[in-house]
Amino acid sequence: MNPKENASAVTLRSGTQYDPPSPPMPSKLSSKPQVDCSVNEDVPPKPTTPTQLSPKPTFVIPPPFPSRLKKTKKEEVDKEILDTFRKVKVNIPLLDAIKQVPRYAKFLKELCTNKHESIPCSTPIFLGRPFMKTARTKIDVHDDLHNEDCLEVALREHLVLTDEDLSHEIKDVITTLNSGFDKTFKKVAFLNLPISNEKLQPSIVQAPTLELKPLPEHLKYVYLGRNETLPVIIARDLNKVQEEKLMRVLQEYKTAIGWSIADIMGISPSMCMHRILLEEGSKQTREAQRRLNPPMMEVVKKEIPKLLSVGIIYPISDSQWVSPVQVVPKKSGITVVKNDENELVPKRMQTGWRVCIDYRKLNAATRKDHFPLPFIDKMLGRLAGHPYYCFLNGYSGYNQIVIAPEDQEKTTFTCPFGTFAFRRMPFGLCNAPATFQRCMMSIFSEYIENIIEVYMDDFSVYGDSFDRCLHNLTLVLQRCIETNLVLNWEKCHFMVNQGIVLGHVISVKGIEVDKAKIDLIRSLPSPTSVKEVRSFLGHAGFYRRFIKDFSTISTPLCNLLQKDVKFEFNENCLVAFNLLKESLTTAPIIQPPNWELPFETQEPLQTLVYH
DSSP: OOOOOOOOOEEOTTSSSEEOOOOOOOOOOOOOOOOOOOSSSSSSOOOOOOSOOOOOOOOOOSSSGGGGOOHHHHHHHHHHHHHHHOOOOOOOOOOHHHTTTTTHHHHHHHHHHOOTTTOOTTOOOOOOOOOOOOOOOOOEEETTEEEHHHHHHHHHOOOOOOOTTHHHHHHHHHHHHHHHHHHHHHHOOOOOOOSSOOOOOOTTTTTOOOOOOOHHHHEEEEETTSOOOOOEETTOOOOOOHHHHHHHHHHHTGGGEESSGGGOOOOOTTTTOOOOOOTTTTEEEEEEEEOHHHHHHHHHHHHHHHHHHTTTTEEEEEEEBBBEEEEEEOOOOOOEEETTTTTEEEOOOEEEEEEOOOOOHHHHBOOOOOOOOOOOHHHHHHTTOOSEEEEESSSGGGHHHHHHHHGGGGGEEEEEEEEESSSSTTOOTTTTHHHHHHHHHHHHTTBBTTEEETTEEEEEESSSHHHHHHHHHHHHHHHHHTTOOOOOOOGGGEEESSEEEEEEEESOOOOOOOOOHHHHHHHHHOSSSHHHHHHHHHHHHTTGGSTTTTHHHHHHHHHSSSTTTTOOOOHHHHHHHHHHHHHTOOOBBOOOOTTTTTOOOOOOOOHHHHO
16 A cells, blocks of 8 residues: 555545554553464364454545436436336227327327328328427437327327228317317417418410509610510610511510519529638527518518529528528619609609518628628719610519528527528628629629620620620620529610619710719708708718819808707808708719810919929
């Protein structure tokens, strides 16, 4: 134990200090007689008993984690239940026993009544549960078996129902179950999705029924399908030869145009894929669903099955990120309306609702993508001054870009019908505009600034003549088919002389303000708060290039936005407010400079004096 005798104590792993026993000391007052150690060969030695030997000390080392050896309460309860069930003996028929167990009453009723459904024994089923009722169902994907209740498995495998086997006994059981069903089970109200087994077909195979809205005078509908189906919008002032050339091109490349969400095929992941990269130390969040009023509920109820049928979303239940759903107004297409002066003005009216996801918490934890967008003024300058245009727009452009598989669960959203995640890029992600612009730049890289201008999902094809513009359109449509990029038929205008691009009217004359925007600004009342002043300057500042000395005129209004300044809308502010509105209503037409002509510059007088 201690050969060198230089250790006074031993410390165990549990922290207990053990002092070794001291050697026995001889007693001075020993009354025992001296024992003769001489050996007598005649007398046999007496056998020694265990009590005569000095006991050796035993050292029991406690385990490092003694609590792990204790049995849990659940194991003790399970053992008691198992012992109880081992003592149970059932001496009544099986059907009579089932009638006494409310849990299996509904299962037996469905099994007995659905006698005409032939289910192969090798095919696993969910015991008649609908798709949205599979919560807490355990599935062993390796053995292709369900961890179901033993009694339910026995009933399904051994109770074969045919017309001959439906005896009076089974009918009596069904009658008994029907009579006691309402007393045993409570009626639970839940929301069901109108899921249809019919897969949406592409528009070329099965043309959808579309609602045609009134168009401005310079536009009209033509049809690429039979019986006035698959409409497109072209210019009204084209002659017969030009219209036939245009229709021939559109018929050849009509697969690049989409009339329903089933036409979206998705851009190849090898070309573009959206990734959601999180900041270091970001905290995962799971938000609860929000209440929706009945109209918004109907919008979500129609949108979820549509997205499920085309594979844009899929159900998920174990995501670490959950965001709530939100319904916002949606504007689609151009409709002609009358303004206060009884003038027909093209305007994008609200035609429905758009289902969006509130990804604000996910966006706060996402690393930002700083891919630049084009300068609007330079892009408009290159567009203006051409006689023919083709204004194109993507069909749900974001939904055509695939999300990386490892990032799809981060897009999980919750609604009254369950939790779902996106396979394609949804609206609301902070880096979605940068990803989409990068994708469009890679698709039309050699055409940009030559025959087309791209700003997000707005594509503007132009040409100096009809044939040139038609040739450019052919190249763009061919590239769309090669990359599976689908265009929206309702937002595409072919071979027109003017159009609205980013709130500006582009034509051969130059750049003009949009009358619909001007009517909105002109109808604004005098601001009564700092928020209203900032809103007005934001609307008016969008067209500041059309107003001479905009900064000087708007100075009284800008002073109200300063910090720690009392809000007083005085006479100077009212004059500046009215002057800006009047300047917008009489805004001139801006023409971009012709860079082929020589320019003459003048230096300020102060610069000449210093020289």
